[in-house]
Amino acid sequence: MALKIVKGSIDRMFDKNLQDLVRGIRNHKEDEAKYISTCIDEIKQELKQDNIAVKANAVCKLTYLQMLGYDVSWAAFNIVEVMSSSKFTYKRIGYLAASQCFHESTDVIMLTTNQIRKDLSSPNQYDTGVALTGLSCFVTPDLARDLANDIMTLMSHTKPYIRKKAVLIMYKVFLKYPESLRPAFPRLKEKLEDPDPGVQSAAVNVICELARRNPKNYLSLAPLFFKLMTSSTNNWVLIKIIKLFGALTPLEPRLGKKLIEPLTNLIHSTSAMSLLYECVNTVIAVLISLSSGMPNHSASIQVSFSRHAHTFSLKYLGLLAMSKILKTHPKSVQSHKDLILQCLDDKDESIRLRALDLLYGMVSKKNLMEIVKKLMLHVDKAEGTTYRDELLTKIIDICSQSNYQYISILVELTRLEGTRHGHLIASQMLDVAIRVKAIRAFAVAQMATLLDNAHLLTGNTQRNGICEVLYAAAWICGEFSEHLEEPMATLEAMLRPKVATLPGHIQAVYVQNAAKLFATVLRGQEGAPADSTVAQETSQLLIDRLPLFVQSSNLEVQERASCILQLVKYIQKLQQKDVEVAEEVTALFAGELNPVAPKAQKKVPVPEGLDLDVWINEPPSGSESEDEGRKSKGKAVFAKDESRHTKPRYTEVDEKELAKRREVRKAEQANNPFYIKASPSSQKVYQDGVGVEHIPVVQIDLSVPLKVPDQYVKLEEERRERNKADKKKKKDKKKREKGEKGRRRRGDSGPESEEDITPAHMVDIVTEEMPEWIDLRFISPLILLSLSLAPHLQVCDIQGNLQDGSQVVVSVIFENKCDSFIKSMEFNVLDSLNSKLQRPDGAGPHDGLIVPFQLPPGISNEARFIFSVQNIVMPQKLKGTLTFIVKTDDSSTHEKLDFKLHFTCTSYLITTPCYSDAYSKLLESGDLKGCSLKLEGVNQPFHHLLARICFHHHFSVVERIDSCASMYSRSIQGHHMCLLVKTADQTVSIDAKCDEPGLLGNVLDEIKLTFSQC
């Protein structure tokens, strides 16, 4: 044994330690890789030894090699060995190596759990500290879960050294294992008031980080933090707190008002730049959230900040902050224009770019010219292509806000070397010349000079980009040639032989515009007292020069040139006969281009009889199953509509009609739970809407637009709505009762019919003795219930609750559609043996649930009711009543509404995805009972059919092959339901399997019903 120890230490003497390794690497600069590979071999030998000191030394060296970029993952297990040494020296090295090398997919991490736990509870605080440090780097979700409790205990350790580490590690644990947050939070909160400042700041740190992710959960801590902020003098802590407030203020504007003062005080008193910067950032956030603005404050912040912005590289941050201020308080930034312009001279490109952005944002009509001039100066000095290009784009963008002198700036820009913005400049030139009549003369003059000096631009191949400008120049000179002072000279310039070196598309424009110029020249010359020879010379010039272009390899140029050449030859012939041709030639290019505003189309009235909302073709079939409804029934409905109602409708496509449509849409969006609510007033308007108001309220049979989350279904509804109104005017107004309505639903294909969107759930209505008429209609997954006087009930969803197999949640939207205030609503359902409304503890089985809100006119709100259901095999119908008080100015009446809720078996199904292998396993298991169903005469595409089943009955498609598909769904109580759907010749056969035959039968019945209604 003694010999072994001696041997071990002798070995060690020959071992390299870390210093030797580093030295060795430095001495082997030429063959570093080779040297290191021998070192790694040595390390492998060392790791095989039993002596932990040798191993630790080897691991230490490996950590160094890892930093140099060598793979050491093979030694992971040895690292764990060294970690578990009882000696601090080695443990420290082991944990260091682990924190450098381990990551989530390192599998030996699993082996460390117990070791780490042991170290965490070690009596030696440094053992604990080392373990915590290591853990912070390589914590995995598993480790976090297993060790969360141990670390939580350490948060109350006697030593602050451990406490602060534990608090900070908890953040990492929360990230990896969020469930630990809830139990740990109270203790974390306690630490905010820890006597040790280090622990306190650690807790602030962690809570700030958490709050940044999800601010609204931490609003309640605001007073505590406010206290800390006003009492703490530790800048590091202050910065964190102020940052936290920055995250909280958007949620709580009152906080912002309170913060402004202490923050401005800090800004004026602190000497720490970082704190100042944080304060300014938060103040900006506060100002933005207050939006009302506090110009004085912002100004003072500005001043203090820009004062510092002169110094050092704070410029960058200053600019960043200013761009934030600019968004809300542009004026206060204006005064720093000079400072920002100075920044353009900065050596740092990122600063220049920031400054440029800022300037761009600052441009207004007044200072435009000044800024552009300054920028132009910079263009000359600018170095670095990216920056210069950026600068050019910005100048052009800025200039495009104003027209005047813009052209000259553009021309100036073309003189710059090596820019790639020829295209942009050209298009801007064209844009301005076309848009602004007043500037054309000036533009044409400038362009003529440009054309004249074209050789300057094209001379250098480097400037290729810029010759794009000539494209614009040629076109402008040609199109607006009447403004040219010397058209002849320009024509001459355009036909120079040098032009042939330009790119093809530019030559083409040259040729075409030469012809335009020719026309102008001719007119000028013929108008002058008879000097026909001059005119003929002009023609001769074209005839001489054009053949050059006819030979061009570019097709476009060739075609245009030869065409024009022939034309000119013909003209020349006429001229020789002394015929005046100018008039006719000009006619070739007659007509002026008019700029059209992008919104001009809106001003054109829609011709009578043209309905832009109607589909020209069949609407594309989406996955939404409502489509099929329209497909099958829709046609008839459409045809009928058109013949009957088109006329009256379109004669009044006026302001009123448009307004009404808009209101209807708004009202629908307000009703629709998928929309963010519009202003409450819109609903009222809807009620007063044209058409509806003529009908005594009591007699409205169907008054509610259907809620389907689909754009065009909505359009369709509007139309139907109007038809209904029209129709009702004509039809005699009789009260319909339940039976008749039921028949109507299937039989009558009148325009108002809601069959388009097949109800998946039916609700029976108890109407006979009711003073008001109620219609309760369910549209899967939206179910609605309406009544004319008083609240408009909309059952928007009946949905099973996955977490509890016997719960079903019913969401009801109450909407007040009358003009009176509605309060004290009580929702009650007569419980059946099977289904019960869940009432609060202590309430009797017949007590109603008080709806926790009141409804002013036109307002809607949603309430959820939970039902417990024992047996989901059978569909359920529950009778219910809603009582409420309608309050008008002088009186209040107590009203009652009866309704029925229909829980179909489908509503107990939950769409659950299923993979095909799991699906086949399920079928193989043999636990499922079968049942089948045949549907005849279904003439819709297969994918519609599937979409319909998915949508209405909460199934998901597992696999689809041609005209055969397997589908899956699960009930809230975990029954599996599998469908095999096949289709052939309008016949659909559904083979279904489920472990609960009763449920299966009912669901199949419901599916059958769905298809029989379409």
Add this chain to the structure above:
Amino acid sequence: MMRFMLLFSRQGKLRLQKWYTATAERDKKKMVRELMQVVLARKPKMSSFLEWRDLKIVYKRYASLYFCCAVEEQDNELITLEVIHRFVELLDKYFGSVCELDIIFNFEKAYFILDEFLIGGEIQDTSKKSVLKAIEQADLLQEVHTHTHHREKK
């Protein structure tokens, strides 16, 4: 939260790297290479901050060494600069006017100091004194061990 801290020389040799989020080796290498290029290309009078990928980079050069931190978008650049400076001060106190070679040859010590100062990318202790005290005591513990070890050997 700080994502990582790198120390590298003007020649582009990595001297220290600390990652506060577990990152795969390959990604680390790629990021280090890319970032070193960006930072080394910058001129002395440029600002210490730059935006890189979705992170903010804060760097400062001390003699031949670049200290470079990557922080998240909402973090304060200036406080990060102070963190760097504080770390340099700590190294300086510990090694006694620190130079690049100190860090190369005692790189594990440099890590220990950093670990006492920052943990999980957050500042652990704002007081220089308590950080140094913690390191001294841990070192003392280490020496006791090595001494006993030597004695065992004898």
